[in-house]
Amino acid sequence: MADVKVDEAVEKKTFAQAVNDAFKELGETFVAFVKAPKALWGINVPYIIEGLVYFGILTILGKFCSENVALTDPQAGWVYSFVTGGITFAMLILGGVSDKLGVRVSLILAFSVMFIGRALVGLSGTIPLGSGLGSPMFFVMFGGLFLMVLGYGLYQPASYAGVKRYTNPKTAAMGYAVIYGLMNLGAFFSGFISPLVRHRFESVFPPNGLPAVFWVYALLTLLSLLITALILTKKTDQKAVEQIARETAEMSEPVEETEEESKTVTTKQKINNLPFTIYSLITLALLLLVIMIRNEKIHFNLILASVLLAGSFLLSIWEYLRHRPDHPFRDLRFVAFIFMLIPVQTLFAHNWLTIPYYLDRAFHGSVVSQYFELFSNINPILIFVLAPVVAGLTASRNIYKMMIYGTLVMAVPTFLLSLGPNVIFFLSYILIMSIGEAMWQPRFLQWIAEIAPEGKTGAYMGIGQLPWFLTKVLTGLYSGYFVEKYIPRPETGLPEQSGKLWFIYGLIAISSTVLLWLTKGWMMKGMKEKAK
Structure with missing residues (x-):
């Protein structure tokens, strides 16, 4: 084999066909949402609300830390690292807990904990508790965020377990597609709710009305809790499980034996840890x-x-x-691949670490600044629409080349922002960056599956998420310094130099493309060896 390509039998689509298929897929997603079993509604409806609340909080958390809690911008970045990195870590720790408690109990417990946590964040900005790092206000806010991290770490695995529980093998893929789309829709809607509440209660909750937004998010979390408890009853759960069991049994396709089941169970050597x-x-x-x-x-x-x-x-x-010769981290190609993508993945993190600050401060006094939450959350709705279109257009393309082209398209528009604050440049950046994201992000896990040795796909998939965890943590550690240096608060009187910030971020992001291109021969060689 001279090259490793996606099956040539895959039909190459025209743009019109891809758009038609994409909107057909979106229509099927909507129909699947409406016709879903009642138990699945108990997952889907709260998921929209949680998408709104979670991404809404990420959008305003930095501003709240800087202006209300009086933290420095670097300190606010550390808070972001704790929240986003902590959630990923909590999911690893609490994922098994949801299996033991069951979907219904896990979701109810998760929403209860998140409600208390978000209410504490709102309370920290409501009553006079001082300000600054180490103040009672900071510790009340931090305690609330800690509870939110724990709750979300239980919520996310339980939600996906619920989709698996309430779908059959034929509807599972659509079930996961629906829940992903709903999260993006929720994130987009947060851009409308947050500025309306913030402006309405600015005089009640000085200096910016943000505590009122946190209270609204806490109440929406309570609404999710009530919806879950009322819709996802024990009776509804049992009925859905019985229905799925019947549908699965009626399917004519025999259940294929998994790789793990087909392999002989071997005794593992005890390791001295x-x-x-x-x-x-x-x-x-x-x-x-x-x-x-x-x-x-x-x-x-x-x-x-x-x-x-x-x-x-x-x-x-x-x-x-050294005691685990089969561990994915012993595969140098795999390790190189997932870590080469960290630079371009920083742009994902900057959607909440930098963009809200940039829009609020660099466009100070304009409509963009007044409604920075709306402009910060354009990307989710673009991904919701663009992902199926781009997938249809690029289905027959070489996976690794799509990774190179996609990261390039995602990174290059960052340099538009280096020209200075301009709403046209910003909207162009968001559109082109979103196209690039839609080009390479779906191929990421596909490539991991391709390079994984037989029987090791699951392990490679799991480890493949580690760089995203590191990206969220590490980016938050330095983003605050860059924001403070290049996008200072307008009232400080310091010069705004956002162009330099985005030029540096652009160089960081595009290094992923350069590294993928430089190692293309080595990476493809590994694929050829596997194909033989």
Whole structure:
């Protein structure tokens, strides 16, 4: 085989055919939503609301931290890292809990915890508790966000478990497509609700009305809780499960034996994890030491402590992997591939880490600034419409080439913003960037599946999400510094230099394209070896 290509039998579509098929798919999605079993409505309806609330909070959290809690922009970025990274980590920890509690109980518990957490965030801006890092206001807000992180970590796995529980093998794909689309729709709607509430209650909740928005989001979470409890009853759940069981049994296609089931069960060699545990604890201690040095709590050589931290971290990884020869991280092509995408993935994180600040401050005094939430959430509705269109147009294209072209199209428009604040440039950036996202993001997991060894696809898929976790955490650690330096609050009188910020971000993002292109031969060679 001279090259690895997608099946040539796949029909190449014209633009008109792709658009027609895309809107047909959107129509089928809507019909599937309406005709879904009652139990699935208990998943889908709250999912729209939660999409609105979750992305709505991400859009205004930075402004709330900076203006209400009086944190610095870098400190606000750290809060973002905790929330977004913490949710991913919580999903890993609490995913199994939803299996033990069941879908209904897990969702009710998750919404209850998130309601309390979001109410605490609203309360922190409602009563006088002081301001600044270390103030009672900060700790009340942080406690609320912590509860929200825990609740969401339980909610997301339970929702997907619910889709699996209430769909049969033929309707499962549509079920997951619907729930993904609903999240994007909810995110788009938040752009309308937040500015209306904020402007209406600005005098009641000075200086900006944001506490009122958090209270509205808390009440919407309570609404989701009530909808879940009323629709997803034990009777409804049992009825849906019985219906799905009948439909599955009536299907003529025999259930194929999975790779895991077909393989002989082998006894795993017992691994001594004590050295890894010791190295990990040392790494954690050194991390705390570096943090305390940076905050001038301890006087010690920062460079030496950082070198020791890096060495201990690498030693921990080596100790873990050397006993696990089949671990995905032993596959250098796989590791290189997923980490090369981190730079372009930072643009996803900047949708909430930077863009709300940029629109609010760089366009200060304009309609864009007054309704920054709406302009910040254009991307979700574009992805909702563009994803099926782009998928239809590019279905027969080489996967790896689409990764290169898609990341390029996503990264290049960032340089439009380097020309200075301009609403046309911004809207063009969002449109072109969204097209690029639709080109490569769906191919990401497809490529991982292609390069994964037989029987290891699940493990590769799971590990493939790690860079996204790191992206959310790491981007939040530096974004606040860039915002403070290049997009300062207008009242400070400091010059606005957003063009420099976006030029730097553009260089970071496009490095993914360069790396994918430079390693193309090596990556494709691995695919050829697998195909033989």
